[in-house]
Amino acid sequence: MNSSSVDLDRFVHTLISPLTALQGAVGLLRRSREDEQRSLLLLATIERNIERLRLACDQILNHAQIVDNHVHIELPTLMIGSPHSPPHPVQPATPQRNPVSSRYNGPLVNxxxxxxxxxxxxxxxxxxxxxxxxxxxxxxxxxxxxxxxxxxxxxxxxxxxxxxxxxxxxxxxxxxxxxxxxxxxxxxxxxxxxxxxxxxxxxxxxxxxxxxxxxxxxxxxCNQHRSLPHILIVEDEPDIAYLIAAQFAGEGYMTTVVSSGAEALRVVRKQQFDLILLDLLLPDIDGFTVLGGLRVQPETQLTPIILLSAINSPADKVRGLQLGADDYITKPFSDVELNARVQAAMRRSEREGGANPSTRLPGNIAIERAISQRIEQRDVPFAVCYCDLDNFKAYNDTYGFLKGDAVIQRTAQILLDAVREFGNPDDFVGHIGGDDFVIITSLDRLETIGQNAITRFDTTAPLFYDREARQRGYISGHDRQGQPTIYPLVSISIIAVSSRLRHPSHPGEVAQRSVEPKKRAKHMPGSVFIVEE
Known part of the structure; x- marks a missing residue:
């Protein structure tokens, strides 16, 4: 069959996608004996994909001939995935629009x-x-x-x-x-x-x-909880996307489904995910490009990513793993295998990952590695910004650690947004722990990022408090000696250690140079930005 590599991939995809949907439907059907509505949906999926597979086989047989004791198939590429295929299925009853608009994105009942x-x-x-x-x-x-x-x-x-x-x-x-x-x-x-x-x-x-x-x-x-692990499914085949989402909803996961690479890259900036299932053959951007884009974004640098593909190619597997994928599964796959691989990837991430569990940002190991890499590039000036919150302990003591954790997560997003909008593509954002963060950027972007982060934080901070505290501008509490005291609203201090005049020799030196400016910042009211050169 004379065809380009892309056409071959489409040809395999046309045959394998219905098989994947059929296998997933059968697996779910085994576990849906008491759910009549789901059983009907799954039976419809099976019937629809049997027809898709029959049409694909008819196309092959109609263009097959025997030449020199070999079967030759000359199939026009225009017929691969042609309009002769059945239409996309009716989606579960609730329409899926912007996956960030409503926090419930899995398969729905009527x-x-x-x-x-x-x-x-x-x-x-x-x-x-x-x-x-x-x-x-x-x-x-x-x-x-x-x-x-x-x-x-x-x-x-x-x-x-x-x-x-x-x-x-x-x-x-x-x-x-x-x-x-x-x-x-x-x-x-x-x-x-x-x-x-x-x-x-x-x-x-x-x-x-x-x-x-x-x-x-x-x-x-009434049926789902926000504490469930959250999986992003990037799959343009509606049947397969529905079946994967239904499977993991039944396993106790939350799911969000998007059908294009652009949607995937957009949604991860606004929502945290515990794992991403990424199909390689997408309608707009190929899966390898999406994988690379996910790995350069701070939010998903350490998120487990499993590639799904109809192509059983060793070269593709190697390429995916080299680009940062955690696993590669060939379609069709069983629901048992997919679930086992997902659980293994998540366990491996928890065991090995340096990501902070609260913000999913790179943690101490990754931070030290990033600073070391900048130090080694002696001809490229840089700055390391240490960002921490003032009066945060008083807020935590007053409102509780869960509210405090929400402040930490919002701070992480503010820093990410400032770096994404005003920084360089290779800038770094990490989470040391607690209310301490790190930004690594170039000297020409330093001031803009720092001031913008402060402006965004100061705009956001009052919303962390109740109406009375917002109106007063402070909360009451006790200091370490037990004496009554007044604490202003939480603010942020950003201490930037610059390499312009003194290039550091190791990460410990960078941290040491931030100590004195941090002490000064604690005695200054409100949010502050200090550059130590």
């Missing part, structure tokens, strides 16, 4: 089967929802709570713990930031969050979409 009365917190302008939609929500028994602005909204969310929060991310200047806080705050992150801007932009479609989202979230809020 949301019309359930209706629960709930308090709905609406952090939206009253004109954002139609009168018909408001009436329908009230008819269904939902109690609507309106917030005048996002500051009031975040206070109401913490105080009332509504069943669902609906947020317009364009309501005011801090709406997008409030959405991120709601996703991370331990008092609110278990509450399903629906973002209005993800509604379809078609006349009369917003109302039905929002009703479907509300009912789906109500169902899943």
């Amino acid at each position: 949301p019309n089967l359930i209706t629960q009365e709930q308090n709905l917190l609406l952090i939206v302008a009253p004109t954002s929802l139609s009168a018909n939609l408001i009436m329908e929500l009230e008819v269904r028994g939902h109690h609507l709570i309106w917030a005048r602005d996002t500051s009031e909204g975040i206070d109401l969310a913490r105080h009332m713990r509504p069943g669902i929060i609906i947020l317009d991310p364009h309501l005011d200047a801090q709406a997008s930031l409030v959405g991120q806080i709601l996703n991370e705050d331990p008092e609110t992150k278990m509450i399903p969050l629906i973002l209005l801007h993800d509604a379809p932009q078609k006349p009369n479609s917003d109302d039905s979409w929002l009703l479907e989202q509300i009912e789906a979230c109500l169902h899943l809020s």
Whole structure:
């Protein structure tokens, strides 16, 4: 068969994808004897993929001939994956849009089967929802709570713990930031969050979409927990994506499904994942390119990644492992094998990884290695920024370690965003532990990154507190001697050790040079940025 390597891959993919879906469906069907709805979905998947496989086999047979005692197949590449294949399956009942918009992304049951009365917190302008939609929500028994602005909204969310929060991310200047806080705050992150801007932009479609989202979230809020391990599935074959997601949902995982490489690279910047399953043959970017992109992003440098491919090629396996994949599985695979490989990769990551468990950022081993690499490049000036929070202990003592952990995670994201927007592609962000972080960047980007991180942090910090503390600008507590004292709102100190005048000889020297500036910063009010040269 005369064809390019890409055409061969597509040909194998056309045959193997239905087999993978069939094998996954059979595996799930064995465990779905008491779930009639899932059984019907799986049987439909089997029937659909039998037809796909039959059409592919017909194409092969219709273009096969015997030449010199060999079977020759001359199949036009245009027929590979041609429109003769059956259409994509009907997706599980709830539509999958932006995977960050709603925190429940796994396979869903039909949301019309359930209706629960709930308090709905609406952090939206009253004109954002139609009168018909408001009436329908009230008819269904939902109690609507309106917030005048996002500051009031975040206070109401913490105080009332509504069943669902609906947020317009364009309501005011801090709406997008409030959405991120709601996703991370331990008092609110278990509450399903629906973002209005993800509604379809078609006349009369917003109302039905929002009703479907509300009912789906109500169902899943009773059945899933945010503490579950979270897997990102990057797979453009709808049947295979659904079956993998269904399998791991049944195993006690959360899943998010995206169908393109661009979506994968985008979603990992906004959401943490414990493992990524990455198909190599995607419609927009090949899987190897996506893998490389994931490995240069600080959020996913240490995240276990398993490649899925219909191509059983030793060269592809070697290339994937060299680019940073943790494993390579050839389709079709059994559900038992996939589950075992996922568990092994996650165990290996916990045992070997230097990632901080709270932020998933590179930890101490990776930080020391990154500083050493910069030191060895003597002709390239650099700076190491030590970032830590002031008055954080008082906050932790007052609000508890879970709230404190949310502050740590938000700080990590602020630093990542500042470096991504204003830094170099090879800049480094690490998490030493607790409230201590490290940024490594070039001298020409140093000031911009530091000042931007401070501005973002100071804008965010008041939202960590309750309304009374925000209005006062401080919290009351006791010092180490037990004396009553007042603590300002948490702030950030960034101490940059520059190589411009003195090139360090080892990582310990860099850390030592930061000690005195850190002491000075502790006696300065508010957030500070100091460069030690």
